[in-house]
Amino acid sequence: MKCDRFAREGSLALERGEPLDPHYASCADCAAALRAYRAIAGDLGGLAADAAPSGDWQARVHARIARERAPRRRWWWLALPVAAAATLALWVTRPSPVTLGLDVQVLPGPGQARAETPKAGDRVAIVATVGGEAAELRVYRGDEVLLRCSDAPPCARAEGRVSAEFVLPGPGRYRTLLVVGEAAAPSGGLDADVSAARAAGARVHLSDEIAVW
Template sequence: MSGQPCDRFEREGLARMEAGLPPDDHEIGCSTCQSAREDYERLGRALAELPPIKAPEGWERRVLDSLPASQSATGRLSWMPWALGLAAAAAIVFFIWRLDRPTPGPLSVRQQVVATSSGRRADSAAVGDSIRVSTQGGSGEVRELRLYRDTTELVARCPGDPGCAIVDGAPRLTFVLQAPGSYRSLAIVGPQKAPEPAGALDEDARAASAAGASVEMSRAVDVE
């Protein structure tokens, strides 16, 4: 690894973000790209919150008049529609991006047993079964799911775990249960990345909450 900071978000991730696509595998594993995304999301929010501004009458003429006289009139005028088009496109992108976000309900987290061969109830499972954890609602750009066994052992994170997928901007974790115990998930949604987990459910929930995030825990699934 060289000491060069990663610029892949600018080269690839930004286009994905604008297209509404989830972070790719590289971005999920790259802290530089993740923080670049956070910066662009912050920028997007800041632009979206700007009050509408009406341009003063005759501003185009004043801009043209202030340019050095050596530039030909054709030269000046040829880039104007292009620049205005670009500015309009940027405004539209942010407008749509904002419209695209539905008003969120309260944060909730759902933990479901899937592919159970044993025909058990939804809140109990056997080693070898899978559970799927998903979250809805809450407001904030940074969403994370953490799955704990017996409330003291962090067994998976989303983003971060191979069983993690980002669906419509929200993390969804599918996890194969490899050991008996009581499994519970923690959903964290906030304006910034939550503090790194210390490993215990209650402690991590408190730390995230203290950092300004909304947190929600699932019901426990008991695995025999």
């Protein structure tokens, strides 16, 4: 039977740098194993001895490092100034915001002195600031529409304003409604018309009440 003591113990003793006991010299199997061990160890020393890197390998290492160090191209750094410029251009060229307004004044009728309270025959001067938007003026007495116009008489439109003049016909509670945007036709009273206009996306301005007794 073949002795395998070298493989079990002797090789480890060698690796630990310990002296081998006399058995390994007297046992033929172990002596052969020891010779083989030393031969293989020697052959391992010459393994890949002729392998060599390519001539430009150091340059390749530097090139890889340079690629790592180069800042990554981030397209959004280019997009940022473009977006900023576009935003600025839009802001500069945007249409000036128009402050919508409704100014209603009661003026005395022709040849009459101004009274403390409005009275029948007084004129109501209406000026609505609407810019370039579509707009409609209405005057209600209660829920009744007495005046409705936009560009045509009795309204006049000029320089972003719609104006009209209206004579108070008699007692009642009068209110002027400005509808800017798509205005639905009057359909049944001031409150309902205001709600309908808002629901259609229009902006609505309502004047204070003018009460004539």
